[in-house]
Amino acid sequence: xxxxxxxxxxxxxxxxxKHEEYQGYTLYGVTVYDSSxxxxxxxxxxxxTLDVWSYANLETEGLILVAPNLKQVFEDEISTIGITYxxxxxxxxxxxxxxxxxxxxxxxxxxxxxxxxxxxxxxVIHRWSVxxxxxxxxxxxxxxxxxxxxxxxxxxxxxxxxxxxxxxNFATRTKPVIVIQCMLHAREWVTLPVALWxxxxxxxxxxxxxxxxxxxWIILPIANPDGYEFSHTRTRMWRKNRRTGxxxxxxxxxDLNRNFDFIWGTASSNNPCSDTFHGPxxxxxxxxxxxxxxxxxxxxxxxxxxxxxSFGSLILFGFANRQVPPHSAVLNRVGVxxxxxxxxxxxxxxxNYRVGNSAQILYQASGVCGDYAQVAIGNRLSxxxxxPAHRNLNNINGxxxxxxxxxxxxxxxxxxxxxxxxxxxxxxx
Ligand SMILES: *[C@@H]1O[C@H](CO)[C@@H](O)[C@H](O)[C@H]1NC(C)=O
Ligand SMILES: *[C@@H]1O[C@H](CO)[C@@H](O)[C@H](O)[C@H]1NC(C)=O
Ligand SMILES: [Zn+2]
Numbered sequence: 409x410x411x412x413x414x415x416x417x418x419x420x421x422x423x424x425x426k427h428e429e430y431q432g433y434t435l436y437g438v439t440v441y442d443s444s445x446x447x448x449x450x451x452x453x454x455x456x457t458l459d460v461w462s463y464a465n466l467e468t469e470g471l472i473l474v475a476p477n478l479k480q481v482f483e484d485e486i487s488t489i490g491i492t493y494x495x496x497x498x499x500x501x502x503x504x505x506x507x508x509x510x511x512x513x514x515x516x517x518x519x520x521x522x523x524x525x526x527x528x529x530x531x532v533i534h535r536w537s538v539x540x541x542x543x544x545x546x547x548x549x550x551x552x553x554x555x556x557x558x559x560x561x562x563x564x565x566x567x568x569x570x571x572x573x574x575x576x577n578f579a580t581r582t583k584p585v586i587v588i589q590c591m592l593h594a595r596e597w598v599t600l601p602v603a604l605w606x607x608x609x610x611x612x613x614x615x616x617x618x619x620x621x622x623x624x625w626i627i628l629p630i631a632n633p634d635g636y637e638f639s640h641t642r643t644r645m646w647r648k649n650r651r652t653g654x655x656x657x658x659x660x661x662x663d664l665n666r667n668f669d670f671i672w673g674t675a676s677s678n679n680p681c682s683d684t685f686h687g688p689x690x691x692x693x694x695x696x697x698x699x700x701x702x703x704x705x706x707x708x709x710x711x712x713x714x715x716x717x718s719f720g721s722l723i724l725f726g727f728a729n730r731q732v733p734p735h736s737a738v739l740n741r742v743g744v745x746x747x748x749x750x751x752x753x754x755x756x757x758x759x760n761y762r763v764g765n766s767a768q769i770l771y772q773a774s775g776v777c778g779d780y781a782q783v784a785i786g787n788r789l790s791x792x793x794x795x796p797a798h799r800n801l802n803n804i805n806g807x808x809x810x811x812x813x814x815x816x817x818x819x820x821x822x823x824x825x826x827x828x829x830x831x832x833x834x835x836x837x
Contacts, residue, residue, distance in 0.1 A: 427504040432476035435497040440464045514811035530815035559698040570628035584711035587626045594635030594646045596718040603629035605818030622833045654680035662687035667696045668780035675774040703784040712789040713781040719797035724766035726782040728773040746824035758796040
């Protein structure tokens with residue numbers, strides 16, 4: 409009992425010392441009424457380097473986080489051009505503290521009910537070192553199906569590892585490969601359980617033996633470990649990697665999802681202070697090189713490449729410059745299959761998934777991982793997932809994770825992925 413109180417005290421204390429940098433930051437919901445307003449909003453966002461949680465378009469409200477000293481000018485500028493807004497969260501720091509408190513509570517309950525079963529729990533979002541250790545443990549424990557690959561080191565020197573999961577160590581050259589990559593963007597924590605769920609089901613539970621008999625899997629749970637750790641230890645809303653050496657030196661990080669070599673630098677930011685800074689050149693970052701190497705090593709065998717992000721309940725395919733690949737009808741059909749399966753098992757309060765071209769549904773962009781992957785694998789399937797922004801009763805929303813949703817996020821997304829995997833085998837896609 410004393411121990412529990414002690415932990416409670418420590419965690420509450422830590423919670424209150426954190427997130428000071430977000431004191432007074434306001435999350436705005438913004439509505440645009442034509443595409444010119446949407447474009448002007450992007451200009452405003454770039455002028456003030458605001459933190460876009462989601463872009464506004466004609467179908468969906470955008471969410472933009474604004475520092476206290478910019479609130480007035482932001483409200484004035486968008487009102488002048490006819491954009492309307494509401495205040496979603498007045499002081500986001502309170503929600504960040506709440507997320508920490510919910511996570512601490514979930515961890516305590518999880519520890520109390522911990523069983524001897526091997527595997528990571530789906531009660532909390534695990535840190536990088538825990539996941540990294542786990543990948544090694546899985547490979548040691550299940551050497552016949554799982555191998556760990558040291559794929560390279562991050563900017564700060566963390567080892568980037570992924571699992572190869574296969575019934576015969578990738579020996580059948582005709583067997584399709586599916587790649588699942590998560591956490592390219594640091595703050596998108598809810599993507600981690602998707603990778604962990606797939607590992608659990610394929611390797612440990614062995615729930616669907618056909619999926620490992622017919623398919624080889626590559627699962628990269630944390631593609632951006634430095635950014636991910638920084639989002640835990642310091643700045644919760646960190647998106648980029650942790651590259652330094654730019655001017656001004658206070659501006660750190662490259663947006664890895666603008667750093668790939670597909671129309672690089674044409675619809676992204678040249679400003680190191682921006683959240684969509686594309687870096688000095690395509691593949692300037694070791695983290696994006698890891699993904700490039702996976703794609704080039706298995707190029708001829710990859711039947712589906714999934715880059716998992718949050719948020720928006722979307723399954724997107726290329727290209728982000730509005731061109732669509734020649735096989736977009738197949739991309740759309742399999743995407744809809746996945747979406748319908750997830751919708752059938754999702755929590756009712758979350759919206760249905762939408763499927764489509766990323767530029768049409770979201771916005772134009774360049775250097776995007778999923779687009780580069782699409783070109784690399786030709787007429788096979790490349791998707792960017794945007795997982796649901798589950799909103800709980802306390803209004804935890806957007807990138808913030810309600811611990812109660814972690815298990816469901818892993819479960820429902822895997823349900824969708826399984827449908828595509830079986831379609832690939834059945835139709836030899
Ligand atoms: C829960 O267990 C983990 C692993 O043993 C430990 O690191 C962590 O401190 C524990 N948390 C609490 C709140 O007891
Ligand atoms: C794995 O098996 C356990 C025990 O049957 C079950 O509780 C769990 O939901 C299964 N799947 C995952 C991903 O943990
Ligand atoms: Zn993302």
